[in-house]
């Protein structure tokens with residue numbers, strides 16, 4: 001029997017979400033209006049809290065169409081027209097990009113995230129740096145920041161204690177898998193972050209892209225198994241004498257259209273980097289081999 005090619009089989013393709021929506025007593029969404037192959041329906045920005053000044057978690061990419069929608073979503077889901085503050089999962093543009101416009105509309109708000117100096121310097125507004133374990137509160141809500149590098153060095157998940165809910169940013173998505181660039185911490189850190197999340201008491205995951213995940217442990221275990229299978233496929237390819245990434249992509253991603261082969265190659269690169277760091281594989285220019 002042919003080996004399965006992937007563990008995570010769903011994708012963002014064709015997914016849509018409403019412009020704004022109520023997901024729980026404490027959590028509402030406003031869609032960032034930036035759909036695409038990697039963002040799905042767009043970035044979920046979250047209004048968190050039961051009171052009239054909720055927290056805004058992530059801000060979208062900075063599109064003008066988002067701002068009136070945020071105002072409308074805030075009014076219709078929370079009966080509010082003010083925000084308490086902004087918190088960010090990470091510095092990628094489709095999460096931080098909306099900050100200036102949101103501040104223009106809602107006043108001088110505190111913007112909190114974990115530090116990543118090389119990336120943060122691109123933004124000319126003040127940032128408040130928070131660490132793993134930081135607690136942020138508003139009406140009816142206690143959020144705890146959890147440092148989860150891998151996708152981005154500064155990546156924070158936020159645990160909503162009252163709902164046992166976890167905002168996973170881009171670490172875990174509502175469909176498909178995420179990108180694990182080397183500059184974000186690489187696959188070793190990414191896997192460690194996933195395993196750290198397994199230790200939480202979870203009822204639901206609210207991802208930065210796609211719908212809520214109601215079976216959080218199944219999803220986390222699938223994400224881990226997906227990468228473990230991929231690693232085995234890379235080891236098999238190396239064992240079979242394949243030395244270069246494009247050839248490995250052709251062997252492993254037989255179900256993926258050609259235009260995604262660059263992304264697939266990047267993914268294999270992250271696996272090879274992990275194997276190299278673990279002393280299992282070695283690299284000579286473009287050539288890879290088992291140690």
Ligand SMILES: [Zn+2]
Pocket residue numbers: 090092151152170
């Ligand atoms: Zn991201």
